Amino acid sequence: MAQQIGQVLKMERPATVSQPSCAMLEVEKMLSAPLVTMEECDRLRQLALSLPADIDLAAPQEIARQLEFIAATLRAKNIDEEVGQKRFAVYVRLLGGYSKAALSYMTERACRELDWFPTPRQCLQYLEQYSPEPTLNDRALRTCERFTQARFEDWLAELRAGPMEQAAIDDKPERWRRIAEVQLLLRRTEAGGYVQRVKA
Numbered sequence: 001m002a003q004q005i006g007q008v009l010k011m012e013r014p015a016t017v018s019q020p021s022c023a024m025l026e027v028e029k030m031l032s033a034p035l036v037t038m039e040e041c042d043r044l045r046q047l048a049l050s051l052p053a054d055i056d057l058a059a060p061q062e063i064a065r066q067l068e069f070i071a072a073t074l075r076a077k078n079i080d081e082e083v084g085q086k087r088f089a090v091y092v093r094l095l096g097g098y099s100k101a102a103l104s105y106m107t108e109r110a111c112r113e114l115d116w117f118p119t120p121r122q123c124l125q126y127l128e129q130y131s132p133e134p135t136l137n138d139r140a141l142r143t144c145e146r147f148t149q150a151r152f153e154d155w156l157a158e159l160r161a162g163p164m165e166q167a168a169i170d171d172k173p174e175r176w177r178r179i180a181e182v183q184l185l186l187r188r189t190e191a192g193g194y195v196q197r198v199k200a
């Protein structure tokens with residue numbers, strides 16, 4: 001199979017380096033300082049959702065490179081060229097939906113733990129155990145989630161503390177107001193709005 005791996009590597013083209021987009025730069029800038037307003041939070045969420053997926057799926061050349069690393073480290077049974085081609089095709093098909101980082105993890109685990117070239121099943125088991133680092137998109141959305149949750153809890157605390165102006169109720173998301181109703185902090189009016197419950 002080493003011959004088939006080598007043939008694929010010869011066909012490899014130089015990688016192009018992608019430049020960060022304006023949205024990515026703005027997200028990174030916003031993450032460098034704490035959020036202050038809901039408007040900032042909404043803007044960060046909007047930018048994060050517009051970012052392309054950070055998953056960099058491995059091309060056949062990258063799969064071949066990782067298999068070559070394993071083949072150079074671990075022993076493998078001698079097989080003829082035709083069987084090698086078929087075997088390599090199976091590996092490419094099974095590993096093609098994974099990222100470069102996941103394949104690198106698989107390679108490191110195989111080289112550390114095995115004595116023989118891994119079977120496709122062993123490769124997939126390693127890949128199932130891979131836990132990727134949070135992407136820029138993930139980090140931004142988690143920041144927005146934490147900020148929104150903190151603001152929501154602050155609003156509930158204000159409702160519990162005493163009278164609140166109607167405008168501070170009306171401008172909140174419907175979901176917030178429904179939860180406050182369930183917690184008996186608001187009541188629904190006949191017109192479909194919400195008003196603060198008056199303490200007896």
